[in-house]
Amino acid sequence: MTQTTPEAPMRRQRAQVRVRTLRTDRWWLVPLLTFLGLSSFLVYGVWAIIDNSIFVEPYIAPFASPCLAAATCPEGAQLFGWAPIGDWYTLSPGLLILALPGGFRLTCYYYRKSYYRSFWLSPPACAVQEPHGKYTGERRFPLIIQNVHRYFFYAAIVIGLVLAYDAVLAVVHKPLGLGSWILIANAVLINAYTLSCHSCRHITAGRLNHFSRHPLRYRAWTFVSKLNAKHQPLAWASMFSVMGADFYVRMVAKGIIAFPYA
């Protein structure tokens, strides 16, 4: 059976293989699971913005923290009692801050790989032909905006510290409930994911050519590099932990979860 096909003249010299790929393994499985995982995160995020059950003493839902609006943040939910957004704001408190962690994940080098593969199919998997006729990469608008990642990283550091503070408040509260441990686990994973970021690695010492002249920065780079090697699992673990912790707090706030020491 002849496998030749007429193609563009510039491709004529390559082996003319008619099929998109000759791979025989289940190459489609990972992009499919990634698509489902990221889609579930997006759907949950939309629901979390609409839902108003964000606080029950001593827990605050991570998707709504820090709570900065005077009108929509219950007493005790505001960060240090601070509400810089006045009574005029009556929408979801999550809307005010979700763009920051959301932007951090959207521009993250790992998530870029995952959604370029699973949503845009560029490519869907290695050695599988992509369906697009043209490709310009991250050289021009809008994808050139991905270069803003480090600024979202700075914001993510602050958000991570706030989530850690929320978790500490929950842990020191008596009686100690299951939610406290859930918030602690979430804060650990979120901060580990944030510190494992490629931009963080670059900022610590990656931009230097003489590590030996900056021993402290080099040690920080070495530490971040070890975390960076786990960036992908941390991205997934922290994504599910923040969804899980947020969902748990909302269920407790609604009274759906009501067992002792919840």
Place this chain on the structure above:
Amino acid sequence: MSYKAKFKVWRGEGGEGRLEDFTVEVNEGEVVLDIIHRLQATQAPDLAVRWNCKAGKCGSCSMEINGKPRLGCMTRMSTFDEDETITVTPMRTFPVIKDLVTDVSYNYQKAREIPSFTPPAGVRPGEYRMKQVDVERSQEFRKCIECFMCNNVCHVIRDHEENKTNFSGPRFLMRIAELDMHPYDVADRQEAAQEEHGLGYCNITKCCTEVCPEHIKITDNALIPMKERVVDRKYDPLVWLGNKILRRK
């Protein structure tokens, strides 16, 4: 213990060709390149295949086995089921000379376009003094055996021939990163990486890392750090301001 394996091997010259069916003996411990050699010896004496060391160190026998870029000499037959049909094709990104042999001169052209190591003026060979910690990062990239499977699998040129003019591929962007990270190199690599060698085309989908037979972390340790250096140089206003105030180059 031996068995008969079913193979489909690309045969043809230029781009025209077809997959030919073969049934060939396989013995314990053999690799795909052994089977290709057996085909040459017994059934297809004119079958063309490039090879040299049979030890995964020369990078000659790059091919696509069941659609995946692999070294023929490092792909064990024991990784396949005995009743599986194994398809062997030439690297898809490069023009075919004959059968499994491709013309990889695109890569040599791109290599020539990168200015070589450029030490500071006044420092002569023999006067370089570097600490191990300063050079070990780029030593990882020196493990490259130039099999060109990373460039072959990169969709930027694999699926878009027209990008070959502006994109040098992961192998040579890694070479630029190696030079840029070198303590004694003073050439402007960052501007060249972005504007001349197409770093911005890379969307970091990591296929280059997945196929590297030397397990070099091309994306994490070369391409992304290089992208971050380019951000320093071209897109980060705070770094620009800091460089101006502190008079850093």
